[in-house]
Amino acid sequence: xxxxxxxxxxxxxxxxxxxxxxxxxxxxxxxxxxxxxxxxxxxxxxxxxxxxxxxxxxxxxxxxxxxxxxxxxxxxxxxxxxxxxxxxxxxxxxxxxxxxxxxxx
Numbered sequence: 010x011x012x013x014x015x016x017x018x019x020x021x022x023x024x025x026x027x028x029x030x031x032x033x034x035x036x037x038x039x040x041x042x043x044x045x046x047x048x049x050x051x052x053x054x055x056x057x058x059x060x061x062x063x064x065x066x067x068x069x070x071x072x073x074x075x076x077x078x079x080x081x082x083x084x085x086x087x088x089x090x091x092x093x094x095x096x097x098x099x100x101x102x103x104x105x106x107x108x109x110x111x112x113x114x
Contacts, residue, residue, distance in 0.1 A: 020059070020092050027058035056098040063088045 018026075031052060038048055053061065067084045068076065076084060082103070089099040 020094060023059045023062065023092075024055050027055045027062065031055060031058060054098070056095055057102060059092075060085070060088055060095055060098055060102060063092075 034052065035045065035049075039045060064084055067087075068074070071080075085099045085103060089096040
C-alpha cells in the first residue's frame with residue numbers, strides 16, 4: 010500500500026476543505042428546519058473530518074477494500090505521522106481495540 014494518500018494536500022488545505030464541508034452540512038440542516046442545538050454535537054470536528062477523509066483516501070487506494078483492525082490502526086497511525094497536528098485527533102478516534110470509534114448520536 011502506498012502512503013501517498015496521506016500527502017494529497019497540505020493540512021491547511023485539508024482543514025479548509027473540511028471546514029467548508031461542515032459549513033455546508035450545517036447550512037443544509039438549518040434550511041431543512043433543524044435546530045443547530047439539536048445536531049451540532051453529532052457533527053465531527055474539522056480535524057476529525059480531515060482524518061475521515063484521509064482514511065477514505067487510503068481505502069480507495071486499496072481498491073475499496075474495508076480495512077482489517079490491524080490495517081485500520083496502521084492507516085490511522087500513518088495519518089498521524091504524516092500530519093503531526095492530527096495526532097491527538099487520531100488517538101482520540103481510536104478505541105482500545107484500534108478501531109475507529111463511531112460517534113455517539
